[in-house]
């Protein structure tokens with residue numbers, strides 16, 4: 001199976017879709033519907049997240065394995081250090097390999113209280129994503145997280161891109177960013193990263209805002225508020241959910257255009273296990289199946 005690092009470097013433009021392990025049968029049906037709906041777009045890869053502390057351990061293995069076996073797509077399994085010893089992490093990597101998965105996104109993960117809370121490593125486990133990169137590199141094509149506004153607990157923006165450089169030195173072949181809402185935030189991350197010697201491709205993460213309630217949740221997830229001008233554009237349609245949604249899709253499509261025009265090597269979509277919004281953005285970008 002193909003390594004994503006090479007696919008991004010050698011391909012023209014990377015498109016990828018992220019899913020999460022569902023909690024019940026209805027969620028599972030929705031996930032597979034989304035996967036099947038998006039397969040005709042021939043994504044470079046699709047990825048499946050890993051729940052804190054191993055809550056989705058078996059499902060992440062199962063879904064990525066099934067994607068490898070039953071679809072034409074290249075899967076990537078996420079893995080975090082939360083709640084695991086080094087030996088457990090090695091066993092999970094073995095399971096990914098056994099399931100036919102050749103790509104891993106190596107992450108630290110977050111404390112239960114969120115990305116700003118104090119991070120306490122598990123005894124016998126790993127402290128930083130960099131160590132998980134070291135554990136997986138060689139066996140897998142390894143990707144890592146990058147943070148456009150800086151990781152919320154980082155000492156400084158400068159230190160944060162030095163961390164990215166350390167993950168690259170440990171063997172990471174590509175990076176994917178947290179949600180991007182303004183192209184300039186992505187490009188300033190790339191500029192800071194390039195200045196300290198990062199030269200792996202950095203894919204911007206895209207999540208359209210489809211309703212105003214999502215704004216708060218996104219801020220909690222990423223540790224940064226959604227930019228005020230983005231919220232303002234949506235709030236002008238407050239009270240008209242269809243218009244808010246349409247504006248959210250239009251803004252995401254504008255953002256994707258600006259990112260690709262400015263030289264981003266691809267786009268990574270946070271799908272939330274639904275295909276409709278992504279298909280609408282693709283239609284706006286005039287990308288067809």
Ligand code: FAD
Pocket residue numbers: 048049050051052078079080105106107108109110115127128129130144145146151152153154155159160163176177178179205
């Ligand atoms: P790290 O690179 O380890 O960095 C964490 C913090 O430590 C940063 O503040 C960094 O500056 C600091 N740091 C790192 N090294 C050092 C050092 N040597 N000295 C001092 N400080 C240091 N979470 C999940 O639970 N499951 C998922 O599936 C998942 N998928 C994700 C996918 C993407 C694309 C992204 C962007 C994030 C994802 N996350 C996921 C969230 C991620 O776990 C959090 O963002 C987490 O807070 C940071 O992870 P990291 O891998 O960037 O950590």
